[in-house]
Amino acid sequence: xxxxxxxxxxxxxxxxxxxxxxxxxxxxxxxxxxxxxxxxxxxxxxxxxxxxxxxxxxxxxxxxxxxxxxxxxxxxxxxxxxxxxxxxxxxxxxxxxxxxxxxxxxxxxx
Amino acid sequence: xxxxxxxxxxxxxxxxxxxxxxxxxxxxxxxxxxxxxxxxxxxxxxxxxxxxxxxxxxxxxxxxxxxxxxxxxxxxxxxxxxxxxxxxxxxxxxxxxxxxxxxxxxxxxxxxx
Numbered sequence: 001x002x003x004x005x006x007x008x009x010x011x012x013x014x015x016x017x018x019x020x021x022x023x024x025x026x027x028x029x030x031x032x033x034x035x036x037x038x039x040x041x042x043x044x045x046x047x048x049x050x051x052x053x054x055x056x057x058x059x060x061x062x063x064x065x066x067x068x069x070x071x072x073x074x075x076x077x078x079x080x081x082x083x084x085x086x087x088x089x090x091x092x093x094x095x096x097x098x099x100x101x102x103x104x105x106x107x108x109x110x
Numbered sequence: 111x112x113x114x115x116x117x118x119x120x121x122x123x124x125x126x127x128x129x130x131x132x133x134x135x136x137x138x139x140x141x142x143x144x145x146x147x148x149x150x151x152x153x154x155x156x157x158x159x160x161x162x163x164x165x166x167x168x169x170x171x172x173x174x175x176x177x178x179x180x181x182x183x184x185x186x187x188x189x190x191x192x193x194x195x196x197x198x199x200x201x202x203x204x205x206x207x208x209x210x211x212x213x214x215x216x217x218x219x220x221x222x223x
Binding site for chain 2: 030031033035040041042043044045048050088090096097098099100101102103
C-alpha cells in the first residue's frame with residue numbers, strides 16, 4: 001500500500017452512529033495528522049498525534065496510533081450530518097513534507 | 111484564529127501562460143508548503159520552504175515551477191508556462207515549529223484552457 005492509505009474508501013452511516021477510519025503508512029514518522037476536507041474546500045486540521053503517543057482525543061474525535069503496525073485510526077462518535085466530508089491522514093516520513101492518503105469519503109445520513 | 115489565506119480563489123489561464131498563485135501564511139510560522147490536488151485525486155506534495163530556501167521538492171516540481179517569499183508575509187508559487195495537466199487545486203500550508211500541525215488555506219482552483 002502507499003504511504004498514508006486510508007480505508008475504507010467510502011463509508012455511509014446514520015446520524016448518531018460512530019464512524020471509524022483507518023490509515024496505514026510505510027515509513028517511520030515523527031507525527032501523523034488527520035484532516036477533513038469538505039467538497040471543493042481546503043483541508044481542516046483535526047488532530048496531530050506524535051510518534052510517541054498512542055491515543056489522543058479532541059471533542060468527538062479519537063485518534064489512535066500503533067507505530068509497530070504503522071497504522072492509525074480516527075473515530076468520530078455520535079456522528080452528525082455536518083461530519084459529511086472526506087478524511088485524510090498525512091504522515092511526515094521524518095522529512096519536511098507530508099504525504100497524504102487517498103482519503104475516506106464519509107457520508108452521514110440524517 | 112489566524113488563517114492561511116490564498117488568492118485568487120479561482121484562476122483561469124490560457125495554456126502556455128505564466129501564472130502566480132499567492133499565499134499569506136500565518137504570521138509567526140516558519141515552514142511553508144505548496145500542495146496540489148487534481149480533481150478527485152489525493153493531495154500531492156510539491157515543495158517545502160524554510161529559512162528562505164527550498165527544503166524539499168517533489169518530482170512534480172520541475173523547472174516550470176518556482177517559489178518565492180518576496181517579503182515578510184507573502185509566499186508565491188509561479189508556473190512559467192502552464193500545461194493542461196497543471197489544472198488542479200493548489201493549496202498553501204504553513205507550520206510553526208517541527209511537530210506542530212500544518213495549517214492549510216482554502217486553495218486556488220487553477221483551470222488551464
